[in-house]
Amino acid sequence: MPCAKRFFSIILILVLIVSAATVQAASNESPARGTSAPAAANTVEPLRIADGPWLQAPSETAVTVVWRTNLRCVSEVEFRAGETEPWTRAFSAPHGLRDIGHLHAVRLEGLKPGTPYRYRVVSKEVREHKPYSATFGAEVRSDEYSFTPLNPAKTAFSFIVLNDRHEKAAPLRAALQNIRWDGVDLVVLNGDMLNYFESEPQAFNAIIAPCVEAFAKSIPFVYVRGNHEARGMLARKLMDYFPTPDGRYYYAFTHGNVRFVVLDSGEDKPDTSPEYSGLVDFDRYRAGQTEWLKAEMQSRAFRRAAFRVLLIHMPFNVIEEDKAQSYGRKYIRDRWAPLFHQAGIDLMISAHTHRVSVHPPQKGKWNYPIVIGAPNTVIRGDAAGNRLKLTVAEDNGTVRHELEIARRAPWWHRWLQMN
Numbered sequence: 555m556p557c558a559k560r561f562f563s564i565i566l567i568l569v570l571i572v573s574a575a576t577v578q579a580a581s582n583e584s585p586a587r588g589t590s591a592p593a594a595a596n597t598v599e600p601l602r603i604a605d606g607p608w609l610q611a612p613s614e615t616a617v618t619v620v621w622r623t624n625l626r627c628v629s630e631v632e633f634r635a636g637e638t639e640p641w642t643r644a645f646s647a648p649h650g651l652r653d654i655g656h657l658h659a660v661r662l663e664g665l666k667p668g669t670p671y672r673y674r675v676v677s678k679e680v681r682e683h684k685p686y687s688a689t690f691g692a693e694v695r696s697d698e699y700s701f702t703p704l705n706p707a708k709t710a711f712s713f714i715v716l717n718d719r720h721e722k723a724a725p726l727r728a729a730l731q732n733i734r735w736d737g738v739d740l741v742v743l744n745g746d747m748l749n750y751f752e753s754e755p756q757a758f759n760a761i762i763a764p765c766v767e768a769f770a771k772s773i774p775f776v777y778v779r780g781n782h783e784a785r786g787m788l789a790r791k792l793m794d795y796f797p798t799p800d801g802r803y804y805y806a807f808t809h810g811n812v813r814f815v816v817l818d819s820g821e822d823k824p825d826t827s828p829e830y831s832g833l834v835d836f837d838r839y840r841a842g843q844t845e846w847l848k849a850e851m852q853s854r855a856f857r858r859a860a861f862r863v864l865l866i867h868m869p870f871n872v873i874e875e876d877k878a879q880s881y882g883r884k885y886i887r888d889r890w891a892p893l894f895h896q897a898g899i900d901l902m903i904s905a906h907t908h909r910v911s912v913h914p915p916q917k918g919k920w921n922y923p924i925v926i927g928a929p930n931t932v933i934r935g936d937a938a939g940n941r942l943k944l945t946v947a948e949d950n951g952t953v954r955h956e957l958e959i960a961r962r963a964p965w966w967h968r969w970l971q972m973n
Contacts, residue, residue, distance in 0.1 A: 745780020
């Protein structure tokens with residue numbers, strides 16, 4: 555038995571000696587031909603602004619600046635009126651805690667309507683964040699950009715409407731390059747710009763990057779949610795990328811002599827449809843929106859506007875032969891269209907059907923023109939004085955339709971007629 559123990563002890567010692575020699579030889583060996591030493595494990599990509607900035611949620615006294623950094627940061631916006639005023643700092647700190655992350659959205663408030671502003675975004679890397687301390691890294695500043703808040707007193711302006719691009723970035727870029735940008739104060743993305751929202755690159759590659767390249771650093775865009783934006787794992791995060799003034803997808807704002815009313819038409823099928831797996835509640839959502847719509851149409855801003863323009867992704871059916879009916883569109887026809895008619899909408903701009911069409915008022919059905927854009931059209935509105943001109947063109951600039959709307963009688967004149 556002792557002999558057996560000595561034998562195994564000798565074998566173990568020999569194995570350890572051979573292993574040690576092998577490790578030493580490997581440590582002294584030069585890198586093999588055609589290879590290089592492995593990169594350091596702690597190599598960190600330099601801090602940079604990866605996307606943006608882009609302007610969102612415009613109003614007369616505020617706008618939201620959104621951008622993304624490649625590393626986790628704490629961020630702020632520096633802004634000022636003109637070239638010589640001191641910089642004002644703004645940052646997001648909900649519930650007293652400043653935001654930290656890759657995506658940054660900062661609301662600039664207290665602005666003067668129609669006053670040009672300069673701004674730049676500032677982000678500082680947060681390398682480590684412990685309960686009682688934080689370690690910061692590099693800081694990055696963007697170039698300076700300009701914007702102008704909305705202005706109800708403006709006498710003339712233009713706006714652009716695009717829709718149903720379904721993540722086709724190349725045609726979108728081509729369309730944006732052909733737009734005449736002089737006088738344009740606002741861009742509307744009227745829904746279904748995405749097929750669904752499953753990953754960040756979808757939004758950045760298909761929508762944000764083309765818009766930032768063309769206009770969105772200086773001209774805000776309004777994102778009207780379509781039915782396709784309600785689909786996908788990130789659908790519930792859509793507003794993080796495209797915030798609205800009050801955190802809802804339906805709201806109203808005034809620029810120049812136009813009152814814009816943004817509505818969310820929701821999904822196109824019943825809530826019980828198997829595609830939704832019991833995870834939607836658009837019936838109750840639209841009912842609540844209906845009550846808001848009634849109140850908006852009684853508001854002073856709505857009643858006194860020279861023009862009231864409705865922005866909604868899904869239209870109700872405008873011709874009896876329309877076979878592309880859906881549950882959502884029938885709701886709009888039955889519940890909202892009578893309100894549009896009664897309140898005196900001047901223009902409805904919609905999408906969804908993938909067919910460009912212009913429908914004049916129809917006695918007994920609707921008393922305002924309806925314009926429906928296609929995936930390859932650019933709608934331009936030019937508001938000046940008592941006229942609102944609308945031009946529907948293809949991406950290459952070929953004009954398909956033109957119409958002009960005259961201002962209705964003043965609100966007090968209509969009130970006297972009704973009373």
